[in-house]
Amino acid sequence: MRDEEVLLWIERLLRDFADEDLDAALRAYPDIPEVIQRAWEVRKLLRFFQAEAVQVPMGLEKAVFARLRTVHTGREFLDLTSYAGRELVDLSSQGLLFWLLELVRLLVGLIDPAAGTPGLA
Amino acid sequence: MVLSTLSDKELVARCKQELPGSTGSYELLVQRYMHQVYRVVYGVVHQREDAEDITQEVFLKVYNGLPRLEKASSFPGWLYRIAANTALDALEKMQRRKSNEISLPEPQPVAVAGLEDSVLRAELRECIQRVLCQLKREQVVALVLRDFEGRPYEEISRVLEVEEEKQSTVKMRIHRARLAFQKKFIQMCEKVKTKARQRLSLSTM
Numbered sequence: 001m002r003d004e005e006v007l008l009w010i011e012r013l014l015r016d017f018a019d020e021d022l023d024a025a026l027r028a029y030p031d032i033p034e035v036i037q038r039a040w041e042v043r044k045l046l047r048f049f050q051a052e053a054v055q056v057p058m059g060l061e062k063a064v065f066a067r068l069r070t071v072h073t074g075r076e077f078l079d080l081t082s083y084a085g086r087e088l089v090d091l092s093s094q095g096l097l098f099w100l101l102e103l104v105r106l107l108v109g110l111i112d113p114a115a116g117t118p119g120l121a
Numbered sequence: 122m123v124l125s126t127l128s129d130k131e132l133v134a135r136c137k138q139e140l141p142g143s144t145g146s147y148e149l150l151v152q153r154y155m156h157q158v159y160r161v162v163y164g165v166v167h168q169r170e171d172a173e174d175i176t177q178e179v180f181l182k183v184y185n186g187l188p189r190l191e192k193a194s195s196f197p198g199w200l201y202r203i204a205a206n207t208a209l210d211a212l213e214k215m216q217r218r219k220s221n222e223i224s225l226p227e228p229q230p231v232a233v234a235g236l237e238d239s240v241l242r243a244e245l246r247e248c249i250q251r252v253l254c255q256l257k258r259e260q261v262v263a264l265v266l267r268d269f270e271g272r273p274y275e276e277i278s279r280v281l282e283v284e285e286e287k288q289s290t291v292k293m294r295i296h297r298a299r300l301a302f303q304k305k306f307i308q309m310c311e312k313v314k315t316k317a318r319q320r321l322s323l324s325t326m
Contacts, residue, residue: 035300038325042299042306046268048238048321049245056159060173064151064180071181072144 124149133193140188147187151180154197158204164269165208165253165261166215167246175211179204198279205262205280209253216254241316248310255305260298267295 124146127135132153135146158179163172182203190199253261262280266272274292278285281294307314307326318326 034325038303039296039299041321041323041325042303043268044321045245045306045317045323045326046249046264046302048317049242049249050164050269051238052242054160054163056156057169057173060159060176061152061155063173064155064177065148067177067181068144068148068151068184071184072141 129153129196130193133187133190133196136187137190137193140184144184147184154200158200160270161201161204161265162208164265165205165212165250167250171211171215172208175208176204178211179207182207195279197276198282201266201276201280202262205265206258209258209261212250213254216251237320241313241320244313245310245317248306248313251309252302252305255309256298256301259294260301263291263295263298264302268299 124132124135129150132146132150136150139146155176159172159176162175162179163169166172166175179200183200186203190196253264256264259281263277266277266280274288275285277295278288278291281291283290283294303325314326317323
């Protein structure tokens with residue numbers, strides 16, 4: 001008997017539809033009832049275990065929204081923190097070099113305003 | 122347009138367009154699926170506070186991943202997979218933490234009439250969670266959705282990414298998951314097994 005056929009019988013058994021065909025099949029394949037029984041008992045055990053009514057705790061929805069808004073606002077902030085294609089919070093050596101050059105340009109710009117055009121690095 | 126009149130598919134499509142710019146549609150989607158996600162998560166961890174934290178984490182993952190979801194119609198299955206996987210990751214972490222802790226003798230539950238089932242459930246929780254951590258992810262998802270949640274086969278097909286017409290495949294996977302569970306349960310739950318056997322008249326455990 002193929003797996004699919006066994007499953008059909010299992011389904012029928014689980015729905016308490018025992019009939020002559022089923023009885024005949026069970027007689028022909030004596031190991032099937034035991035396999036069915038094992039699966040059925042697992043289902044019974046798990047249903048017993050999960051029998052309690054699960055309610056969503058009060059305030060969970062608000063907590064999810066609050067966390068979402070925090071992340072969302074943080075993301076918006078990070079979007080704002082880019083300058084000339086570079087993250088303001090970029091702490092890599094290249095990033096530091098970039099900002100150092102920007103600082104030098106600004107300082108030079110203070111001495112000679114025509115030379116200090118920001119964002120050209 | 123009134124958002125609440127949108128179908129789930131339309132709402133997901135709208136979220137994909139709006140995120141990450143605006144969270145209005147997404148908040149409605151969260152409201153619609155909050156209960157299902159919480160139940161799946163609670164089914165795995167069985168602790169309210171943990172389930173709350175994990176549910177929040179699930180919706181953050183979905184928020185981050187939704188713009189990249191290809192088909193709006195595959196949203197429910199995708200969401201359940203994220204919920205089940207996040208809960209299982211958390212459960213595995215909890216189990217590892219527990220195994221590193223010094224184990225103290227557990228207080229013996231007091232048997233009071235009417236409370237026996239709750240006591241048995243509490244004892245089963247510890248054991249069932251250890252068993253779930255030993256099974257394949259797909260098997261856990263199948264058991265949680267079918268035996269804990271009683272979800273229909275079509276829905277489980279979508280979560281397990283099996284073509285909906287091939288329900289026999291899904292049924293077979295659920296069946297195999299139950300047998301795998303039973304094998305581990307017998308090996309790992311010696312103490313509580315006897316109680317469960319008596320209470321539920323189980324003969325094969």
